[in-house]
Amino acid sequence: MDRPLRPGRRPLVAGNWKMHGLRKELVEVEKICAEAAAGGADGAEIVLCLPATLLGAAAPICAGAGVGLGGQHCHNEPSGPFTGDISAEMLKDAGASYVILGHSERRTGHHEGDESVRDKANGAFRAGLRAIVCVGETRAEREAGDALPVVASQLAGSIPITSTPESLVIAYEPVWAIGTGLTPTLSDIAGMHRFIRERIDAHLPGMGHGMRILYGGSVKPGNAAELMGVSNVDGALVGGASLSARDFMGIAGVYRHFCDAGPA
Numbered sequence: 001m002d003r004p005l006r007p008g009r010r011p012l013v014a015g016n017w018k019m020h021g022l023r024k025e026l027v028e029v030e031k032i033c034a035e036a037a038a039g040g041a042d043g044a045e046i047v048l049c050l051p052a053t054l055l056g057a058a059a060p061i062c063a064g065a066g067v068g069l070g071g072q073h074c075h076n077e078p079s080g081p082f083t084g085d086i087s088a089e090m091l092k093d094a095g096a097s098y099v100i101l102g103h104s105e106r107r108t109g110h111h112e113g114d115e116s117v118r119d120k121a122n123g124a125f126r127a128g129l130r131a132i133v134c135v136g137e138t139r140a141e142r143e144a145g146d147a148l149p150v151v152a153s154q155l156a157g158s159i160p161i162t163s164t165p166e167s168l169v170i171a172y173e174p175v176w177a178i179g180t181g182l183t184p185t186l187s188d189i190a191g192m193h194r195f196i197r198e199r200i201d202a203h204l205p206g207m208g209h210g211m212r213i214l215y216g217g218s219v220k221p222g223n224a225a226e227l228m229g230v231s232n233v234d235g236a237l238v239g240g241a242s243l244s245a246r247d248f249m250g251i252a253g254v255y256r257h258f259c260d261a262g263p264a
């Protein structure tokens with residue numbers, strides 16, 4: 001296992017609040033920002049992917065603390081007759097710099113396929129947002145020995161050909177690990193992240209080394225150090241634990257300790 005501060009890839013810890021959060025929960029955003037501004041995740045980039053309804057109110061809180069904001073999905077078009085949808089331009093206008101795309105809860109609950117994820121990623125790039133594109137196998141696919149081909153096919157279908165390490169982040173999130181308290185073995189994570197980096201290089205020659213690949217699925221303060229220490233893991237996409245400033249900064253804080261330990 002090597003240390004997670006790798007030249008050219010700044011670690012990223014992104015919180016995914018999903019459909020949680022009223023204005024009163026902005027107090028957690030304030031706490032995260034206060035801790036981040038005080039160096040709580042030194043060396044790592046912190047992004048909060050909040051419900052779209054909170055982005056505008058969170059923007060002035062996050063601005064001074066160096067904490068980024070993100071949306072959780074977007075339409076591929078910039079505007080139009082799409083009732084209930086939100087465009088990448090709207091997210092950007094509300095203060096976002098990132099957007100999560102292709103999360104398994106969108107792939108399953110909203111029937112978003114790879115092609116649709118790719119179109120939305122192109123929309124994000126057009127608006128100047130960075131896309132965090134999620135991939136990951138189900139329990140049945142893993143048990144059938146199909147985890148690698150499933151992820152390879154999601155990558156091939158979901159990643160725009162114009163992607164760069166500046167515009168795209170990949171999040172590997174095994175569906176069976178999301179919200180369950182289960183995580184793959186460290187060696188399974190290492191194998192999958194190495195494989196994803198190779199696949200990125202195959203699709204986007206020369207881009208594999210610089211692309212950040214996050215692990216997501218039941219990341220908690222108690223397992224963050226070992227998960228973030230796995231080779232080719234460049235940070236975390238955090239669901240449940242990102243709703244609490246204490247837990248989220250407990251995860252992001254592993255990078256402060258890695259930094260304190262000196263360069264790898």
Ligand code: PGA
Nearest residue numbers: 178179217218238239240
């Ligand atoms: P979890 O969710 O951390 O609650 O498992 C991760 C995600 O869905 O991004």
